[in-house]
Amino acid sequence: MKTRIAARSEQEGYDKSRLPEFTEEEKEYINGTCDFLGVNSYSTNMVRAIPEPGIGSPNFYSDIGTQAYQPDDWETSASDWLKVVPWGMRKLLNWVKDTYNNPEIVITENGYSEDKYNLDDQGRISYYQRYLSSVRDAMEDGVNVVGYTAWSLMDNYEWIQGYTQKFGLYGKYTGL
Structure with missing residues (x-):
């Protein structure tokens, strides 16, 4: 990413990369300072190359x-963006x-x-069973997962979609 953005920045006429870089002093200062890494993961995407954008x-x-x-x-x-791909969680971890x-990993959102x-709720039950199984498989691979949080305990207002989609562990139709 750093190399790509630097090259594109140069082609765009910038005198330095648009992507800020840490100094060696900053890298040394922050190295090893995190307590854990929080990971949000719901689904997986595949990626393919495209012709180089102009x-x-x-x-x-x-x-x-x-x-x-x-x-x-x-x-x-x-959700059109959320496909059920449990093996993606294991690969990510x-x-x-x-x-x-x-590092110690806390899965801070998954749902x-x-x-x-x-x-x-059979789809939701199946999703959590398979994703948690993949998390367990990753732990057996040696991944240091120390915590897991489902999104969310109760249903929530889902940004652009409002109350049309239920994400909670507990959600019931309220007639809204």
Whole structure:
């Protein structure tokens, strides 16, 4: 990422990278100072290369130079972006272990959305069983997971979707 943004910044006429860099002194100061790494994970994406975007106004999509997607045959939820991919959680946790010297990890958000009218929570139950099983598998791989929090204990107002999708461990249709 650092190399890519620096190269694109140069092509865009900047005298230095748009991505700030830590000084060696700052790196030394913060090295080893975290108590744990918090991870939010709901789903997984696949990524494919795309033709190199032209130089224009800097933006996230040009900077990453890839396209994220989810195969159509992956199990769905009430949210179009949330597919059920438990193996992705295990891969993510192992990547963190291998990349960052196996820090203590607290999974701070993980959850499944159900349509507000669906009172049969089998999808949610299955999701949590499979995701927690993948977390356990990662722990057996040596990943240092020390905590887990589902999103959320009770249903919540879901940003743009309002009360049309239930994310809580407990959510009932209230007629809203």
